[in-house]
Amino acid sequence: MKGFGPLFGMLADRIEALLADKGYDADAIRQELAKADVEAVIPTKSNRRMPIPHDREKYRWRNLVERLFSKLKNWRRVATRYDKTAESYLGFVALASVTLWLPFVHVA
Numbered sequence: 001m002k003g004f005g006p007l008f009g010m011l012a013d014r015i016e017a018l019l020a021d022k023g024y025d026a027d028a029i030r031q032e033l034a035k036a037d038v039e040a041v042i043p044t045k046s047n048r049r050m051p052i053p054h055d056r057e058k059y060r061w062r063n064l065v066e067r068l069f070s071k072l073k074n075w076r077r078v079a080t081r082y083d084k085t086a087e088s089y090l091g092f093v094a095l096a097s098v099t100l101w102l103p104f105v106h107v108a
Contacts (some may be wrong), residue, residue, distance in 0.1 A: 004029055012036040017055075019062040025052075071100055 004024070017039035018024075025045045030052070033040045041058045044051045073079040075096045083089040 005032075008032060008036075012038065017041050017058060019059060019065070021062070068097075068100075072096055 008018075013036075015038055018033055019041045022043050022045050025042050025048065030040050030042070039055070039058075040052075041054050041062075042052075043054055043059065072093065075092075077083070078089075078093055078096055081089060083092060
């Protein structure tokens with residue numbers, strides 16, 4: 001919750017929807033999203049009195065992102081951030097991503 005404000009401030013003008021888990025189901029976050037005209041694709045917590053519907057089709061895409069991060073964390077260098085500069089870290093993340101992507105586009 002603490003990191004949402006600064007992160008959203010950097011992304012608000014570049015996104016159309018925010019796909020998040022139940023941990024982000026807070027009225028303050030939903031209000032920020034509504035002010036920025038960003039769709040909230042967040043399932044409601046079980047203790048919310050009035051459940052708020054969300055787009056289930058869009059929420060399924062969140063699973064793909066979670067699985068990508070899980071596979072990237074298998075690369076020790078990505079998971080532990082050994083690189084000293086942001087450029088070299090992001091370069092290695094790109095290299096690991098391409099390595100994971102190649103088997104799906106390579107025709108044998």
